[in-house]
Every structure is written in structure tokens, then in C-alpha cells.
Amino acid sequence: MNNNFFVKSHGLGNDYIVMDSHKVDFEFTEKNIQLICDVHYGIGSDGILVLVDSDKADFGLRILNPDGSEAEKSGNGLRIFAKFLFDYGYTTNTSFSIDTLGGVVQAAVIQQENAKARTIKVDMGAAIFESEKVPVKSELPECLDDLLELDEVSYKINCVSVGNPHCVVLKDELVVDEIMQYGSQIENHPKFPNRINVQFAKVISPDLVEILIWERGAGWTLASGSSSSAVAAIMVKKGLTNRKLTLRMPGGELKLEVDPDWQIRMTGEVREICSGVLSDELLSELIG
Template identity: 55%
Template structure:
């Protein structure tokens, strides 16, 4: 039972080929595999299914066992896996996610392996019903959200998965770790939500911190980068091409006139391995 493990700026995923999986994908098993003490350890699991030479499907699992609609880092990691292990020789192909179909392009190689990948992430929507956010139909821009005794202004959107963005004058990691789980599980968000703290540095550069739904504090996130850049652009704080700085590194986001978003960044394989018979037995029982 082979697997590889890769990361996108410190946001790491385990990749399995659906055709080779010989254990049930239960919530319990996902949590065990992702556990950093009792399993392999990761921020999630990607399950690849090949349709043809240019089309693929992915299921994305969070470390708490829930299933995610979309992941910018996960898509780049999967694209690298598809190209490096010659599931296709094409440099442009499509991946179907629960959050929609995306196009990926290998933009830089190193010794025949993908190094930098561009992802057409889909379109942004700020409509409450499409995120979703409870209440009357509206765009969620600078809306007040009460968290215990504190009220913060949030801008919410979806790019196939839901995001809640708030802006600060100074980055405070303890604050995102404190507010993150409270916002993620706020009753206003029936499907829970990803959370981004944003500091605007210049018209073409922002710094963010991330609390990821189902994963917690995360060093980097592709969809969160798209969300933070798009919220900043919607509010007139940045241009349509933005450098997004995170603890794990930098991603580049371009927001197009139709509110579709392109994401460019690296992916790096860490190792490949094989599940032991002992561990497989645990997954099968």
C-alpha cells in the first residue's frame, strides 16, 4: 500500500491512488493516518482517480476526517504527483473537486519533475447563500460578527469552499489561534468556514495567517490565499495581482475581471513509502 507525502509551503498532504487503496476510507482511518504521533502525519489526504489522460478526480480529506471541497495547495501537490509519476505527459490537465473543475498547468520543471504549478481555482462569490452564511440574501462585505464579547468586521466568500476574512493593523498569531475555532464553528456558518487574518502591506502584497476548517492553524493555504487576496481586492485595498505572504512562504494570486482566480506556487515531494502490514491491519479492523 504505497503513498507519497508532499507539501505546499509547509501545508502537507499524503497522496494515495484510489485503485491501490485496500482499506476503508472511514473518518476514523483518515484521522489515524493524519495523526502525527500514531500515523504518518499530515494536514490532509488526497485520493487520486484517473479518468483519462487529461482529466482526474480528487477527494480531499481534512485531518479531522471531514471532506473538503477544494484545496489550492492540495491541487498543486496532486498535479505534481500526476505529472511526476506519469499519469499524464501533458503539462495542462483538469482536476475535478467537490468544489468544481480546475485547470492546472506545470509552469516550471526541475529534472523532469514539476516544481511550480498554476491553478485556475474557479470564480469567487460573495453571495451569502452560495458561501453559505445564514440570513437574507446579501454580499458579506465588512459585516459585523460577534464572538463572545468581541465584534469583528468580516468579509466572507466562496471559491468552491467557504472563507471568512478579517483585517488587522498587525498580525497576531495568538489571536488567529484564539478566534479561528470560534469563527470556524460560529452558528452563522452552517458548513463551518475557513478563517484568514489579513494585513495589507502594499497595493500588491498582503500578509496572512490561517485557521483552516477541519485542520486548525496552518502554515500555508492556496484557497485561503485566493480568498484573502480577493477580499482585499473587493474592498479596494490591493490591485488584481497580489503576493500573499504566509509563515510557510509566498503564493501569487491573480484576480480576473470575471472574478475567476489564478494561483501560482510550488509543491515539493518529501518522501514516498509503504504502509506496514501491522498498520494496515489496524485500518482494516
């Protein structure tokens, strides 16, 4: 594998670039991350997944957002990263552990196609509802049906951490323009010390929930594994769905399971888009 080699894959339209930190000739600075993720001047993606060393798990992972910030956890990112590890020979095992800022998770290749991983299950860890641990500034010990006031509108919010923070708003109807208008305001509201991921959710049945997603550091997103996990946890917490349910997003569907101890497991497909090597001209900009 050449230096500066990359793979671009997607999970339900949520796309990431994957690279090995040991095989790059530049630093992942905020400026460089923004350049690589830029659809016009770089490769273009919803983020970068970087393989790093770990003394806690089989593999270490850094999750870098398009704005240059670093995420604690990403469900789609974890599945994409697991596919990369399996497809490119970093492991021959179909089950392995991955160390993230949001904790160590287990990944398992469930289905293969032409010796490549297609369907992957990820143990997302336990949902945490305590306000101070999400974190969210709330007078409630658990931020459920708390009021969030914006300049033009107010929402009842439900907050949870699945290794990264999430704000779930229950809606009777889902309107893309609405989350596009207010997603950034919610993400950056002073109520959330570390900013927050935002989901508008509509319960279709006890087994199906539809969601729209505004991802912290990335904006409007077709799909998100951690967002799906967060919404599933909130739905079960509020008694609105079964513990096994499907989350439907504009990019597709994920299967979620929420255990009685709030451990969450997620299953979904991942597909590779392309692979290649960064050009010398792009490298010259990254290296400076």
C-alpha cells in the same frame, strides 16, 4: 507502483499525503483518515489527497481533512496533487483538468526540475460573494464588513466562496495567538452552516498582503492556496490591492491573479517530502 503506496509533499509547509484509490486495501473512513493524518500514530499530515475516477475531468480528487471531513477545494492540495500526477506518470501533459467537490479546475506545470514538477499554476475558479452561496447567514446580500460577535470579541467579517467557504478579517496587526484563540470559534459559529475557513489579513501594499490561516477541519495552518485565493478576491473586491498580488503566509508566498470576472489563478512551488508503503501493522489497524 505497489498497493498502499503514498507520497507526502508540501506546498509552503502545508503538507498532504497523496494516494491512489485504486491501489489501497482499506476504506477512507473518518477513523482511518484521522489515524493516517495523526503525527504520532500515523504518517502525519494536514490531509489526504485521493485520486479517484471522474467523468467530468482528466482526473478526480477527494480532499480529506485530518478530522475525517471532506473539503471542496484546496489550492495547495491541488498543486500537490498535480505534481503527483505528473511526477508519477499518470500524465505526460503539462496541462490537465482536475475534478473536485468545489468544481473542475485547470492545473499547469510551469517549471520543472530534474523532470519533476516544481512550480504549478492552478485555475481556482470564480469567487462567489453572494451570502447564501458562500454560505453565511447574513442580512447583507454580500457579507462584506458584517459583524460577527463572539463571547469575548467582535469582528468585521468579509465572506467569499472559492469552491469552499472563507471568512476574511482585516487587521492592523497579525498576532498568531489571536487566531489560535478565536479561529475555532469563528470556524464553528452558527453563522456558517458548513463551518468556514478563517483568515486574518493585513495589507502591506497594493501588491502584497500578509495573512494568518485557521483552516476548517485542520486548524492552524502555515499556508493555504484556497485561503490565499479568498483573501485576494476580498482585497480586490474592497479596492485595497491590485488584481495581481502576492500573498505572504508563515509558510511562504503565493502569486495570485484576480480577473475582472472574478476568476482566480494561483502560482506556487510544491516539494515532495517522502514516499513509501504503509506498513502491515498500520494496515491491520486500517482494515480492522
